[in-house]
Amino acid sequence: MKIARLRLQQEINKSFIVHNEVYPYAPWHHHPEYELVLELRGRGKRFVGDSVDRFEENDLVFTGPYLPHQWLCDEYPPGHPEYQQEKAFVIQFSHDFLGEKFFEIPENASLMRFLLQSVRGYKFYGKTREKIMDILLRMKSGGNVERLYGLFSLFEVFSTSNEYYFLSSAVSVKSFMQKENEAMHKALQYILQNFQHKIQIKDLLEITNMSYASFYSLFKRNYNKAFKDYLLDIRIEYACKLLEDESLNISEIAYNCGFENLSNFNRQFRKIKNITPSQYQKQVIKSWLLYA
Numbered sequence: 001m002k003i004a005r006l007r008l009q010q011e012i013n014k015s016f017i018v019h020n021e022v023y024p025y026a027p028w029h030h031h032p033e034y035e036l037v038l039e040l041r042g043r044g045k046r047f048v049g050d051s052v053d054r055f056e057e058n059d060l061v062f063t064g065p066y067l068p069h070q071w072l073c074d075e076y077p078p079g080h081p082e083y084q085q086e087k088a089f090v091i092q093f094s095h096d097f098l099g100e101k102f103f104e105i106p107e108n109a110s111l112m113r114f115l116l117q118s119v120r121g122y123k124f125y126g127k128t129r130e131k132i133m134d135i136l137l138r139m140k141s142g143g144n145v146e147r148l149y150g151l152f153s154l155f156e157v158f159s160t161s162n163e164y165y166f167l168s169s170a171v172s173v174k175s176f177m178q179k180e181n182e183a184m185h186k187a188l189q190y191i192l193q194n195f196q197h198k199i200q201i202k203d204l205l206e207i208t209n210m211s212y213a214s215f216y217s218l219f220k221r222n223y224n225k226a227f228k229d230y231l232l233d234i235r236i237e238y239a240c241k242l243l244e245d246e247s248l249n250i251s252e253i254a255y256n257c258g259f260e261n262l263s264n265f266n267r268q269f270r271k272i273k274n275i276t277p278s279q280y281q282k283q284v285i286k287s288w289l290l291y292a
Contacts, residue, residue: 014144016091016092016097016151017091017093018139018140019091020088020089020090021037021089022087027070028047028069028193030068031065031066031092032065032066032094032095034063034064034065034092034093034095034115034118035062035063036090036092036132036154037060037062037063037071037088037090038088038089038090038132039055039056039058039088040087040088041057041087042057042087043055043056043073044072044074045071045072046059046061046069046071047068047069047070047071047192048061048069048121048168049067049068049069049120049121049167049169049172050168050169050188050223051121051167051168052234053167053238054241054242055071058129059123060123060129061122061123061124061167062118062124062158062164063118063122064116064117064119064120065095067120067121067168068185068189069121089137089139089140093151108159110159110160111158111159114158115158117166120166120167121167121168122165122166122167123167124163125165128157128161131157135150135153135154135157136150171222171224172188172222172223183208183209183218184219184223186208187208187219187227190203190204191204191227191230191231192234195231195234195257196256198260199231201215215227232272233272235257235268236257236268236269238256239254239257239265239277240280243280243284244284250262250265250266250277250278253265
């Protein structure tokens with residue numbers, strides 16, 4: 001349950017890492033490098049800090065140093081077209097790969113700000129995603145020189161765009177940066193990977209080896225809310241993502257998010273979002289039509 005520290009191998013004659021990812025992906029892990037991940041094919045669940053979401057083709061995410069993350073692909077049996085196929089294109093670079101002061105020069109003020117805030121992780125959208133994808137696909141098929149200057153093109157996009165949103169909460173990032181919070185890291189990982197099933201407080205007490213009073217106090221201090229409220233927020237946010245898919249009905253979404261019955265799902269959703277799941281879905285569809 002501990003956060004693994006996994007690092008891709010960097011070639012001796014390269015200053016940064018270019019990697020083609022295949023199934024299966026790495027477990028819940030972190031590393032000191034910045035990482036840009038473009039999904040080429042497949043789908044599944046994406047965990048970044050305390051964020052959980054569905055991903056599919058063309059999903060584009062940037063993570064900062066030591067932010068725990070995992071891409072969990074949907075299961076495919078051997079022989080399936082998606083099995084053992086190239087899934088993602090990954091770029092990694094360390095903060096000092098261009099020298100200790102490169103990102104601190106005056107011209108890089110906006111880039112430095114982007115990198116500092118990446119400890120929460122970003123997901124790109126809109127024209128920015130299209131620009132970055134175009135650069136990455138050229139880097140993927142290019143040589144060393146094209147890849148290096150492609151990375152500089154990425155830096156320009158990072159510096160000038162605001163078409164991205166944070167993935168992980170600021171509260172969780174603070175927790176991950178505190179080494180003494182290993183028990184809370186275990187608890188959060190367990191919640192993220194099991195929120196679709198019934199989770200009881202005794203499960204978390206067992207994996208953290210803590211008493212109820214100690215766990216309740218430490219969890220609330222780290223995440224500014226009780227475990228049950230935190231779990232509910234994760235389930236509702238995941239439900240919001242699933243409600244964007246018109247192929248799923250409300251009942252399916254309720255059970256996929258860990259709710260035992262539809263009436264409880266409707267009640268809890270309205271409690272958090274102030275509207276019903278069906279009203280939320282209609283709003284999402286209406287917004288798509290407005291911008292189509």
